[in-house]
Amino acid sequence: xxxxxxxxxxxxxxxxxxxxxxYGCIMIWPERHDSWQNGAxxxxxxxxxxxxxxxxxxxxIMLVSSAQYETARAMLPPEVRVVECSSDDAWARDTAxxxxxxxxxxxxxxxxxxxxxxxxxxxxxxxxDRDNHIARKVCDLMDVDCYDCRDFILEGGxxxxxxxxxxxxxxxxxxxxxxxxxLTKAQIEEKLCLCLGAEKVIWLPRGIYGDETNEHxxxxxxxxxxxxxxxxxxxxxxxxxxxxxxxxxDLLERESDAKGRKIKVRLxxxxxxxxxxxxxxxxxxxxxxxxxxxxxxxxxxASYVNFYIANGAVLVPQFGDEMDKPALETLGxxxxxxxxxxxxxxxxxxxxxxxxxxxxQIPMWR
Amino acid sequence: xxxxxxxxxxxxxxxxxxxxxxYGCIMIWPERHDSWQNGAxxxxxxxxxxxxxxxxxxxxIMLVSSAQYETARAMLPPEVRVVECSSDDAWARDTAxxxxxxxxxxxxxxxxxxxxxxxxxxxxxxxxDRDNHIARKVCDLMDVDCYDCRDFILEGGxxxxxxxxxxxxxxxxxxxxxxxxxLTKAQIEEKLCLCLGAEKVIWLPRGIYGDETNEHxxxxxxxxxxxxxxxxxxxxxxxxxxxxxxxxxDLLERESDAKGRKIKVRLxxxxxxxxxxxxxxxxxxxxxxxxxxxxxxxxxxASYVNFYIANGAVLVPQFGDEMDKPALETLGxxxxxxxxxxxxxxxxxxxxxxxxxxxxQIPMWR
Numbered sequence: 001x002x003x004x005x006x007x008x009x010x011x012x013x014x015x016x017x018x019x020x021x022x023y024g025c026i027m028i029w030p031e032r033h034d035s036w037q038n039g040a041x042x043x044x045x046x047x048x049x050x051x052x053x054x055x056x057x058x059x060x061i062m063l064v065s066s067a068q069y070e071t072a073r074a075m076l077p078p079e080v081r082v083v084e085c086s087s088d089d090a091w092a093r094d095t096a097x098x099x100x101x102x103x104x105x106x107x108x109x110x111x112x113x114x115x116x117x118x119x120x121x122x123x124x125x126x127x128x129d130r131d132n133h134i135a136r137k138v139c140d141l142m143d144v145d146c147y148d149c150r151d152f153i154l155e156g157g158x159x160x161x162x163x164x165x166x167x168x169x170x171x172x173x174x175x176x177x178x179x180x181x182x183l184t185k186a187q188i189e190e191k192l193c194l195c196l197g198a199e200k201v202i203w204l205p206r207g208i209y210g211d212e213t214n215e216h217x218x219x220x221x222x223x224x225x226x227x228x229x230x231x232x233x234x235x236x237x238x239x240x241x242x243x244x245x246x247x248x249x250d251l252l253e254r255e256s257d258a259k260g261r262k263i264k265v266r267l268x269x270x271x272x273x274x275x276x277x278x279x280x281x282x283x284x285x286x287x288x289x290x291x292x293x294x295x296x297x298x299x300x301x302a303s304y305v306n307f308y309i310a311n312g313a314v315l316v317p318q319f320g321d322e323m324d325k326p327a328l329e330t331l332g333x334x335x336x337x338x339x340x341x342x343x344x345x346x347x348x349x350x351x352x353x354x355x356x357x358x359x360x361q362i363p364m365w366r
Numbered sequence: 367x368x369x370x371x372x373x374x375x376x377x378x379x380x381x382x383x384x385x386x387x388x389y390g391c392i393m394i395w396p397e398r399h400d401s402w403q404n405g406a407x408x409x410x411x412x413x414x415x416x417x418x419x420x421x422x423x424x425x426x427i428m429l430v431s432s433a434q435y436e437t438a439r440a441m442l443p444p445e446v447r448v449v450e451c452s453s454d455d456a457w458a459r460d461t462a463x464x465x466x467x468x469x470x471x472x473x474x475x476x477x478x479x480x481x482x483x484x485x486x487x488x489x490x491x492x493x494x495d496r497d498n499h500i501a502r503k504v505c506d507l508m509d510v511d512c513y514d515c516r517d518f519i520l521e522g523g524x525x526x527x528x529x530x531x532x533x534x535x536x537x538x539x540x541x542x543x544x545x546x547x548x549l550t551k552a553q554i555e556e557k558l559c560l561c562l563g564a565e566k567v568i569w570l571p572r573g574i575y576g577d578e579t580n581e582h583x584x585x586x587x588x589x590x591x592x593x594x595x596x597x598x599x600x601x602x603x604x605x606x607x608x609x610x611x612x613x614x615x616d617l618l619e620r621e622s623d624a625k626g627r628k629i630k631v632r633l634x635x636x637x638x639x640x641x642x643x644x645x646x647x648x649x650x651x652x653x654x655x656x657x658x659x660x661x662x663x664x665x666x667x668a669s670y671v672n673f674y675i676a677n678g679a680v681l682v683p684q685f686g687d688e689m690d691k692p693a694l695e696t697l698g699x700x701x702x703x704x705x706x707x708x709x710x711x712x713x714x715x716x717x718x719x720x721x722x723x724x725x726x727q728i729p730m731w732r
Binding site: 001002003066069070073078081082083084085086130133136137140141143 | 367368369432435436439444447448449450451452496499502503506507509
């Protein structure tokens with residue numbers, strides 16, 4: 001693996017859309033007892049379900065600590081590759097590399113700086129050094145070269161690419177004090193375009209209410225095709241999500257993408273009944289630095305937008321809510337060629353993210 | 367990765383000779399402070415030299431602990447793949463899988479039981495659980511299926527294959543009390559033939575004097591071509607090695623291989639001056655369970671037979687002895703198409719093995 005300090009866009013590399021064909025997908029086995037309730041047993045089962053569903057249409061590589069290797073190997077189907085890799089938690093979207101590709105089909109990884117979603121300012125755990133090493137380890141594992149972008153703090157979940165020159169991100173996250181406070185919005189935009197081989201950034205103002213990542217874009221809005229997105233939505237003007245989604249919709253309605261297309265927006269209604277932590281669930285979480293990581297009644301950032309697009313399937317979080325089925329139907333319209341796979345997501349969202357957050361696609365290479 | 371409980375020979379798989387074409391080679395980064403003197407710094411440099419030489423003609427994968435990942439990545443050239451994998455020590459020959467191949471060019475790994483060269487009977491360290499997991503981790507890493515042979519204790523360094531039906535091993539090791547004491551020699555022979563796709567085992571009686579692996583074959587004798595071996599030798603009848611090598615030579619002279627060929631034996635003289643531990647070297651080794659692992663004056667099992675055959679090179683241990691050069695010359699005759707690369711080996715042999723012991727080849731697949 002070469003560590004590259006050149007610029008991906010100058011080298012002819014760009015970030016393909018998630019709906020482009022994949023070689024496979026990276027996941028990380030859940031273990032933290034302050035993230036995953038009751039010793040992560042339920043989370044593991046949910047991860048196994050997701051990994052199994054993904055591995056039916058693309059290669060799935062599960063990174064796992066030495067301590068959990070045997071358990072993971074035994075629980076996962078043989079077609080999943082289980083590979084040892086230390087981590088601080090299981091958010092492959094944010095800690096595995098962002099993969100870029102050139103017109104010859106060569107794939108490279110980007111190693112962004114990672115500081116646990118805000119570092120010492122408002123990060124979610126400390127330390128995060130093992131997470132920060134994952135990207136280059138995965139590049140070596142995949143035998144691809146690695147762009148060193150560690151001087152720039154970014155998580156994979158905070159960006160989406162349409163593969164045709166447009167990046168989508170939220171201002172609330174990328175302009176937050178805990179990321180790159182010394183860079184202006186224009187500088188961040190330029191950095192994204194250079195690193196991701198893009199021409200334009202669509203800046204959504206906000207994300208999902210209560211999203212502790214400073215509102216990653218991948219929980220509020222996602223490309224389903226070039227020029228088309230789904231947006232997390234509620235019609236309830238009294239819901240704290242309303243103004244956030246409305247601000248995004250207003251922006252999207254007046255925006256166009258890098259190709260000059262107007263954006264077609266489909267709405268994915270958030271669960272009717274807020275998804276909140278129970279007392280029992282909170283009791284199943286270890287303390288962190290002496291403090292609880294969740295409190296009873298806390299509203300979780302539940303959104304159907306946090307799906308994963310595999311080669312042959314779209315894995316969609318389900319919350320046991322009346323909006324579960326409409327979300328599947330809308331995504332079925334967006335992806336008529338793929339199987340729509342509902343995934344009960346409560347055991348994942350307790351950890352603080354969802355299906356998209358725990359997966360990272362690897363584009364197909366030549 | 368599928369875990370297979372079928373029989374490699376029945377499945378059409380056999381162990382190719384080391385001189386067949388490789389995909390690459392596995393090594394493990396040295397770290398134990400009771401194995402490698404002065405914190406393993408000199409050993410690391412020696413491993414880097416070996417990995418670099420091998421990676422010039424085949425893929426080299428270096429397994430490394432989480433703790434040493436950064437150091438290994440920085441010290442190794444970019445063409446070496448550095449992959450995280452826990453281990454108890456650095457003997458890839460003995461802990462990485464033995465790879466077998468079929469006529470279609472498919473490659474699989476064998477996961478033997480590993481008990482640190484003798485388990486609780488006369489093993490060299492405890493515990494060895496991380497070592498015992500390496501083989502299947504490497505299979506998953508290479509994305510090949512894995513034969514589960516963990517009910518049989520075997521190290522890769524205790525066998526050689528000519529790729530044409532003949533396995534070579536030493537009785538001193540394979541029949542030792544710490545390996546498979548409940549199996550007869552005939553049963554062990556059958557197991558080897560079934561697992562390695564072979565027809566015949568040549569049983570050398572002994573190995574190198576003082577070899578703490580119970581005298582692995584890979585330190586005393588190696589195939590250089592079908593029907594041809596090199597044998598570690600001394601003309602000095604007063605040297606404790608003499609009777610051991612003589613017993614092997616006598617055996618080889620009356621043996622034939624699976625194809626009925628007589629064995630052509632070339633002699634590789636051991637160093638004229640025994641390679642012994644200095645006081646300073648001993649002081650650089652941490653204690654193990656309160657005891658020194660080496661004592662001043664201790665003779666090390668120095669042999670030129672412990673070379674590694676890469677696609678384009680043969681890496682040969684050198685001891686600063688007058689026999690260094692003759693060894694290079696003899697191996698140059700054996701491998702006229704390959705570069706003969708001398709490797710100063712003192713910093714490796716202190717650990718208890720040599721170049722062959724710290725490498726494991728992976729055959730080329732289709």
